[in-house]
Amino acid sequence: MSLSRFNALDTIGNRFGDMEYVDMPTEKIKDFYGENVFGDAAMKQYLDEATYLSVKAAIQGGTKLSREVASLVATAMMNWAQDKGTTHFTHWFQPWTGKTAEKHDSFFTLTYDGKVIEEFSSDALVQQEPDGSSFPSGGMRATFEARGYTAWDPSSPAFIFDAGSGKTLCIPTVFITYTGDAMDYKLPLLKSQDYLNKAAVPVAQLFDPAATKVTATLGWEQEYFLVDEAFYTLRPDLILTGRTLVGKLPAKHQNLEDHYFGSIPERIYAFMRDLETEAHKLSIPLRTRHNEVGPAQYEFAPMFEEINVAVDHNNLLMDLMERVARRHKLVVLFHEKPFAGVNGSGKHNNWSIATNTGKNLLAPGKEPGKNLMFLTFFVNTIRAVYEYADFIRASIATANNDHRLGANEAPPAIISAFLGGTMDKLLNDLEKKGASDASGIKEALDLVSKIPFLEKDSTDRNRTSPFAFTGNKFEIRAVGSSQNCGGPMTVMNTIVAAQLEKFKAEVDKLIADGKEQDAAVLSILARYIKESKKVRFEGNGYSQEWKDEAAKRGLNNFTTTPEALKAWGNKKAEVFIKAGVYSKKELHAFQEVQFHSYMTKVQIESRTLGEMVANLILPAAAGYQKKLADSIVSLKAIGLDESVYSEQLELVKALGTAINGAAAGVKAMTTARRAANELEDVEEQAVAYCENVKPLMEEIRTYCDRLEYLVEDSAWPLPKYREMFYIR
Ligand code: ADP
Ligand code: MG
Numbered sequence: 001m002s003l004s005r006f007n008a009l010d011t012i013g014n015r016f017g018d019m020e021y022v023d024m025p026t027e028k029i030k031d032f033y034g035e036n037v038f039g040d041a042a043m044k045q046y047l048d049e050a051t052y053l054s055v056k057a058a059i060q061g062g063t064k065l066s067r068e069v070a071s072l073v074a075t076a077m078m079n080w081a082q083d084k085g086t087t088h089f090t091h092w093f094q095p096w097t098g099k100t101a102e103k104h105d106s107f108f109t110l111t112y113d114g115k116v117i118e119e120f121s122s123d124a125l126v127q128q129e130p131d132g133s134s135f136p137s138g139g140m141r142a143t144f145e146a147r148g149y150t151a152w153d154p155s156s157p158a159f160i161f162d163a164g165s166g167k168t169l170c171i172p173t174v175f176i177t178y179t180g181d182a183m184d185y186k187l188p189l190l191k192s193q194d195y196l197n198k199a200a201v202p203v204a205q206l207f208d209p210a211a212t213k214v215t216a217t218l219g220w221e222q223e224y225f226l227v228d229e230a231f232y233t234l235r236p237d238l239i240l241t242g243r244t245l246v247g248k249l250p251a252k253h254q255n256l257e258d259h260y261f262g263s264i265p266e267r268i269y270a271f272m273r274d275l276e277t278e279a280h281k282l283s284i285p286l287r288t289r290h291n292e293v294g295p296a297q298y299e300f301a302p303m304f305e306e307i308n309v310a311v312d313h314n315n316l317l318m319d320l321m322e323r324v325a326r327r328h329k330l331v332v333l334f335h336e337k338p339f340a341g342v343n344g345s346g347k348h349n350n351w352s353i354a355t356n357t358g359k360n361l362l363a364p365g366k367e368p369g370k371n372l373m374f375l376t377f378f379v380n381t382i383r384a385v386y387e388y389a390d391f392i393r394a395s396i397a398t399a400n401n402d403h404r405l406g407a408n409e410a411p412p413a414i415i416s417a418f419l420g421g422t423m424d425k426l427l428n429d430l431e432k433k434g435a436s437d438a439s440g441i442k443e444a445l446d447l448v449s450k451i452p453f454l455e456k457d458s459t460d461r462n463r464t465s466p467f468a469f470t471g472n473k474f475e476i477r478a479v480g481s482s483q484n485c486g487g488p489m490t491v492m493n494t495i496v497a498a499q500l501e502k503f504k505a506e507v508d509k510l511i512a513d514g515k516e517q518d519a520a521v522l523s524i525l526a527r528y529i530k531e532s533k534k535v536r537f538e539g540n541g542y543s544q545e546w547k548d549e550a551a552k553r554g555l556n557n558f559t560t561t562p563e564a565l566k567a568w569g570n571k572k573a574e575v576f577i578k579a580g581v582y583s584k585k586e587l588h589a590f591q592e593v594q595f596h597s598y599m600t601k602v603q604i605e606s607r608t609l610g611e612m613v614a615n616l617i618l619p620a621a622a623g624y625q626k627k628l629a630d631s632i633v634s635l636k637a638i639g640l641d642e643s644v645y646s647e648q649l650e651l652v653k654a655l656g657t658a659i660n661g662a663a664a665g666v667k668a669m670t671t672a673r674r675a676a677n678e679l680e681d682v683e684e685q686a687v688a689y690c691e692n693v694k695p696l697m698e699e700i701r702t703y704c705d706r707l708e709y710l711v712e713d714s715a716w717p718l719p720k721y722r723e724m725f726y727i728r
Helices: 002-018 040-046 049-061 067-083 122-126 186-205 236-241 266-281 307-327 368-395 421-433 438-449 486-512 517-531 544-553 561-569 571-578 584-637 642-678 682-710 721-726
Strands: 088-093 101-106 108-110 116-118 148-152 159-163 166-177 214-228 286-291 297-302 330-333 347-355 467-469 474-476
Touching (some): 002 214, 040 067, 049 067, 067 166, 088 148, 122 148, 159 307, 186 368, 186 486, 214 307, 236 584, 266 286, 266 297, 297 307, 307 486, 347 486, 368 467, 368 517, 421 438, 421 517, 438 517, 561 682, 584 682, 642 682
Parallel strands (some): 088 166
Antiparallel strands (some): 148 166, 159 166, 214 297, 214 330, 214 347, 286 297, 347 474
């Protein structure tokens, strides 16, 4: 058995010699950037001018395209795709599984008299029915009535996915039930964009009458681990759960802190270059690549984009990464905590809002007089985070992320906002001035006019905060690496929009009562600053003191997913319903899907662990135990006394203790799992898995890791952490 591990080591050792690196393009990036996207250039080439202009107008104004225009676009898209050697098309969507989905159809079709033609009708472009599919719908769609529909999202450009030997035209779509309920991440996100636009424009216009559209922007930072394919195939836990369920931390892991920003290993570099080329062809604006803190951990980051396109690009990139890595005999691990004891992976979501007049609403400008606009959006965002923190927490709650939040170098499960020294002080000063009378207002305005230009960047980087202001945007750091950003971004857009609506109503009232605009704005902001103070924290978020302090302040600390997911059923969740982002039915369904996904993930992990113990770990341990016992018997037989084999005897006993511990743990875990499976309600099941099954997995792991330490190296069947971390 252990042979396979050594074979893997051999295979990997030989890779260095005969690794065939893909030829890197010698052209400049600008010469192939976006060549696989039906974007502006392709549209101009394949559409007549009138159609092109109406498509552009529809995208910018968010209006509907007529059937005739859709039909012309469909034909143009097909011609473009066929000129590039594409034979199939698919509607590409983002169901609540968290993974993207697609069902391919050929352009080829037969006419009634048996002639072969190739066509792509407006119907095929606009709407499809991926029937027979069974995606999570939280009970909104009965399985006997398997209908789900995908509908074209023209605001995100179609693209050609060039994988292996096939090329497919992919059309970004939303995924809905027969009655139009969302079953995906995209539709709620689009609705939240709409709502944010409606709420933010009137506020922006208080300061900039020319602003007629507001959009959210997102720049994500994707962390991931890479392991060699040969190791991966020997780890049932990585294959089935994406993380290692057992594995002893080696003496050197990240304790020397020598990996972060270190020089990128040659083989990884080849993967990154290859990936970047593919990404750039798809207009994914990757810009940054580096080593992360954990051994074998890395990061990619793009330039930020309009939020809907940014989310699509992140999903597309994850898919691309998995495929390109395979060309390099590597496997990407997107799991939030693939290895215990070292850093997990997150996906920082840098979020901001901007006007169509080109103003980033969360960046203090160079013109001192204009900063009241910035301050308004800044304070309202913090006020929203204070009010609706539980939904930010709920939107990042997954079985995977539970291992990361609050663990090694990861933000805590308590949602707080870090502002940085300058802004923290400013808000404190404004709070003190109160802005309730004329002199207070004057002093406050004076302070606001002195906000320094913070971009690039004077804010001290507090890496321990889940929600940090970084000079021109907020960085939501607790998002998990494997997650669809659409979930948390929908929450951000919605809660800030709701807050802005409330603010605008208050300002209007004060102005109607005869107050001057600046004074009205400032007095409300001063109150918001006071009200939301509890959510602000500038200190070390990883410390125990913060947990104590947060508890004193009454901030929630939901350390597990089942606890965090409850928020979707709270009274405050009505903010999403009022906003038209989720219907009551959708919200309930979404919550149900999340509970179910949590319990299923832990169930799979628990079953996998049980099997690994039975099939791999105990046999190796018992084999080694027998070897020692045989040795003792031989030593005794030639007349030696116990002083010679006393340590071996101890070892036999220690192995026995760990073997018994692991085996008993698996038995108890199986019983706990059965009991959890019997429960009727999915939330109760999730809780039972969390409270009764998970702790046993931890216990079993401790015995297994002890065995990894005790058993002779050549008998250990699973690739070890030190091998997966350091052998490239
Ligand atoms: P770091 O946080 O590593 O110092 P940067 O501040 O340059 O790096 O940017 C991190 C991410 O934030 C990048 O993806 C970048 O595009 C994004 N970003 C920068 N400005 C904005 C913005 N206005 N809105 C959204 N994301 C932004
Ligand atoms: Mg960052």
